[in-house]
Amino acid sequence: MDMDRNILDDDPATGFGKLKSDILDKELCTGCSICTVMCRLENIAFDGHPVMRQECASCQLCNIVCPRAGEISSKLQKEWDILNRHALIRSARSTDEGILNVCQDGGVTTSILWYVLNKGLINGAVVSGVKDLKPVPMIATTYDELISSAGVRYSPSPTYQALLSDSRNGNMRNHLTRLGLVGTPCQVLALRNMQMPDLEGAVLEPSDCIEFTIGLFCMEQFDSKLTEYLKKKMDMQNAKKFRMTRNGLIISFTDGSKILIEHAEIKRFIRPNCRICTDFTSKYADISVGSAGSPAGWTTVIIRSEIGRSIYYGALRGGFMVENPKSPKTQIIERLSSKKTERSAKNLIHYAERTEL
Numbered sequence: 001m002d003m004d005r006n007i008l009d010d011d012p013a014t015g016f017g018k019l020k021s022d023i024l025d026k027e028l029c030t031g032c033s034i035c036t037v038m039c040r041l042e043n044i045a046f047d048g049h050p051v052m053r054q055e056c057a058s059c060q061l062c063n064i065v066c067p068r069a070g071e072i073s074s075k076l077q078k079e080w081d082i083l084n085r086h087a088l089i090r091s092a093r094s095t096d097e098g099i100l101n102v103c104q105d106g107g108v109t110t111s112i113l114w115y116v117l118n119k120g121l122i123n124g125a126v127v128s129g130v131k132d133l134k135p136v137p138m139i140a141t142t143y144d145e146l147i148s149s150a151g152v153r154y155s156p157s158p159t160y161q162a163l164l165s166d167s168r169n170g171n172m173r174n175h176l177t178r179l180g181l182v183g184t185p186c187q188v189l190a191l192r193n194m195q196m197p198d199l200e201g202a203v204l205e206p207s208d209c210i211e212f213t214i215g216l217f218c219m220e221q222f223d224s225k226l227t228e229y230l231k232k233k234m235d236m237q238n239a240k241k242f243r244m245t246r247n248g249l250i251i252s253f254t255d256g257s258k259i260l261i262e263h264a265e266i267k268r269f270i271r272p273n274c275r276i277c278t279d280f281t282s283k284y285a286d287i288s289v290g291s292a293g294s295p296a297g298w299t300t301v302i303i304r305s306e307i308g309r310s311i312y313y314g315a316l317r318g319g320f321m322v323e324n325p326k327s328p329k330t331q332i333i334e335r336l337s338s339k340k341t342e343r344s345a346k347n348l349i350h351y352a353e354r355t356e357l
């Protein structure tokens, strides 16, 4: 048995061996954790990155859903290119004081989730909470749980782990259905890969439990070593909020003080997988949200799909948020999108040289 396991796990042409040699060994893993949920044998554990724990049946599912495993399917690309052509772009903010106190920008993300939960349109929201400054995936089912997840963590959240519940026998699947999900562009792409019908036309489980996605704009994420670095540099116990700005990372503390850490000091902590990523606006999300393009205290919102429109306008009509009469500055979003694509092209050359592809 052990012999078989080693052969399959170590084979770079198939199964987990392929995921390891194509993604993990090349530092391309985004830490989305969807492969752990995908493995029907529940064989992939997650410890900052996927780890094989038993035999691999070489079914390839983990390779199919991985957002870094290659080109996205042309069908997916076509469908979303059409939706993107008709996308609406708005600036909005929450009307709820509790949300405004803790949110990152205008609190649109948490307000939309609160609206759909409150109306019973979903049973829960897959979000990223926080513990010891680290993102912790969770399924929020109440207002208080949503409040605890608002704001931003700049290190990867293994969001899809929320679909698994711990058990002494390993990770068991959660049975909640009708969920909303908040994720970075790579996490949203992972979900779309999972939602693409397989060769027999069946949609892969558990993607069918996700009703809609809110995708975050994203320029980059930082390795968890950044948190350790900051903890050594200053007392982080009362750190309340993190905000990446043009000048660097601003950390706000509970006593009202703020510290700016310049980009030059922390850029070495940017994750290698982010340096070659091209999607800034979460272009496969039903609704995308970011700060770019809107004034402080407002969220820029891109609404792409029918379900995206329905929940965005439902939340507006229900008084959960208000729109800014001024449209977001789209040229800022376009500039940042181009910057990300250019950075990726440049780093892909370095990357190919380094890994001798």
Ligand SMILES: Cc1cc2nc3c(=O)[nH]c(=O)nc-3n(C[C@H](O)[C@H](O)[C@H](O)COP(=O)(O)OP(=O)(O)OC[C@H]3O[C@@H](n4cnc5c(N)ncnc54)[C@H](O)[C@@H]3O)c2cc1C
Pocket: 102, 103, 104, 105, 106, 107, 108, 109, 110, 111, 127, 128, 129, 135, 149, 150, 151, 152, 153, 154, 155, 156, 157, 159, 182, 183, 184, 216, 217, 218, 219, 220, 221, 289, 290, 291, 292, 299, 300
């Ligand atoms: C890593 C990262 C990088 C970003 N980079 C940019 C950028 O360059 N430019 C830009 O305009 N906007 C960026 N954003 C988005 C922006 O910071 C806000 O999240 C967005 O404007 C929504 O604000 P809000 O007030 O509506 O969100 P809130 O109502 O505060 O809700 C925030 C949501 O984000 C989720 N979340 C927090 N951290 C993570 C994480 N690590 N992974 C997955 N989900 C998480 C929470 O679960 C919560 O649901 C980034 C977000 C992240 C997480």
Ligand code: SF4
Pocket: 014, 015, 016, 038, 039, 040, 041, 043, 044, 055, 056, 057, 058, 059, 060, 061, 062, 063
């Ligand atoms: S999903 Fe399939 S290929 Fe991947 S680890 Fe599990 S059994 Fe192996």
Ligand code: SF4
Pocket: 019, 023, 024, 028, 029, 030, 031, 032, 033, 034, 035, 036, 049, 050, 062, 065, 066, 067, 068, 190
């Ligand atoms: S990017 Fe996601 S799916 Fe790919 S190896 Fe990493 S955790 Fe698994």
Ligand code: SF4
Pocket: 030, 184, 185, 186, 187, 218, 219, 220, 221, 273, 274, 275, 277, 278, 279
């Ligand atoms: S930059 Fe790309 S790979 Fe990195 S977290 Fe953002 S979407 Fe994921």
